[in-house]
Amino acid sequence: MASILPASNRSMRPDKNTYERKRSVYVKNPYLEGMDEDILYHLDLGTKTHNLPAMFGDVKFVCVGGSPNRMKAFAQFMHKELRLEGDGEDIEDICAGTDRYCMFKTGPVLSVSHGMGIPSISIMLHELIKLLHHARCCDVTIIRIGTSGGIGIAPGSIVITDTAVDSFFKPRFEQVILDNVVTRSTELDKELANDLFNCSREIPNAPTLIGHTMCTYDFYEGQGRLDGALCSFSREKKLDYLKRAYRAGVRNIEMESTVFAAMCGLCGLRAAVVCVTLLDRLESDQINLSHDVLVEYQQRPQLLISNFIKKQLGLCDQMS
Numbered sequence: 001m002a003s004i005l006p007a008s009n010r011s012m013r014p015d016k017n018t019y020e021r022k023r024s025v026y027v028k029n030p031y032l033e034g035m036d037e038d039i040l041y042h043l044d045l046g047t048k049t050h051n052l053p054a055m056f057g058d059v060k061f062v063c064v065g066g067s068p069n070r071m072k073a074f075a076q077f078m079h080k081e082l083r084l085e086g087d088g089e090d091i092e093d094i095c096a097g098t099d100r101y102c103m104f105k106t107g108p109v110l111s112v113s114h115g116m117g118i119p120s121i122s123i124m125l126h127e128l129i130k131l132l133h134h135a136r137c138c139d140v141t142i143i144r145i146g147t148s149g150g151i152g153i154a155p156g157s158i159v160i161t162d163t164a165v166d167s168f169f170k171p172r173f174e175q176v177i178l179d180n181v182v183t184r185s186t187e188l189d190k191e192l193a194n195d196l197f198n199c200s201r202e203i204p205n206a207p208t209l210i211g212h213t214m215c216t217y218d219f220y221e222g223q224g225r226l227d228g229a230l231c232s233f234s235r236e237k238k239l240d241y242l243k244r245a246y247r248a249g250v251r252n253i254e255m256e257s258t259v260f261a262a263m264c265g266l267c268g269l270r271a272a273v274v275c276v277t278l279l280d281r282l283e284s285d286q287i288n289l290s291h292d293v294l295v296e297y298q299q300r301p302q303l304l305i306s307n308f309i310k311k312q313l314g315l316c317d318q319m320s
């Protein structure tokens, strides 16, 4: 039976005044306090084996994305952008003991891969949020830097998500807990989205817009593609669906934003989703970009986020 939480889960969210003082990372699990040790199994970290406050206590920005190589490249790029010591090329994977996820830290920036899809990012977020909690981090901003399929916009555009919606264009994430479906809000931080949009004006050749992002459980049938191993609908039905999505405000499609928005919102993290579009789904299904163009497109959100982080740290004027 569906149980719908009160409007946007506000009663479960931390008090706004708390944010203004010091915004802590909240976990919402009474059992955690009583645990002698917490093993973050998929990150290969733990409260007894690692000094988490010493390792991560200064983290202020967490950037996540599907691909391990992209997140390593982003950490190396940030290392240079923040002008930290060394060239950053030898940056180590903190989660090297597992091949589930990878994690890199440079200054106050943590860069973490999450794999593809809701189950994969959800496991990573449970352990990442506990990590930030155990490390006593505060005032953390978390940004998903991803790729997506655009709807009615030029490939290479950056979409900053205002609201993540499901396949029915609804701003909700449905989590099955035991045998209940619990519906959670997918609202993201509007002020953060606007701040990011303002930063985008300074990035050349990266058209950026704010819009809804649709999050699906699948890349092929789930996104209305005609080129999967299975397809049971017509081209007309596909286009009708995507055009209805467009009219509902959806500008891009990816596979993690709803659970990301829901979990980060409940745990007191200022969260944003910034994805580049690789194609216009009204035109095609296959991604046929050359390697170089794909790399350049994927760098666009990274440039934007780097600009944002430097501004937040008050480094922009000194560095330009």
Ligand SMILES: O=P(O)(O)O[C@H]1O[C@H](CO)[C@@H](O)[C@H]1O
Residues within 6 Å of the ligand: 065, 066, 067, 115, 116, 117, 145, 146, 147, 148, 219, 254, 255, 256
């Ligand atoms: O570019 P990333 O972050 O992997 O995200 C997008 O790309 C994957 C599909 O190719 C999905 O995970 C989708 O959300």
Ligand SMILES: O=c1cc[nH]c(=O)[nH]1
Residues within 6 Å of the ligand: 147, 148, 149, 150, 219, 223, 253, 254, 255, 278
């Ligand atoms: O079409 C696309 C492209 C990237 N990622 C997606 O989920 N869909």
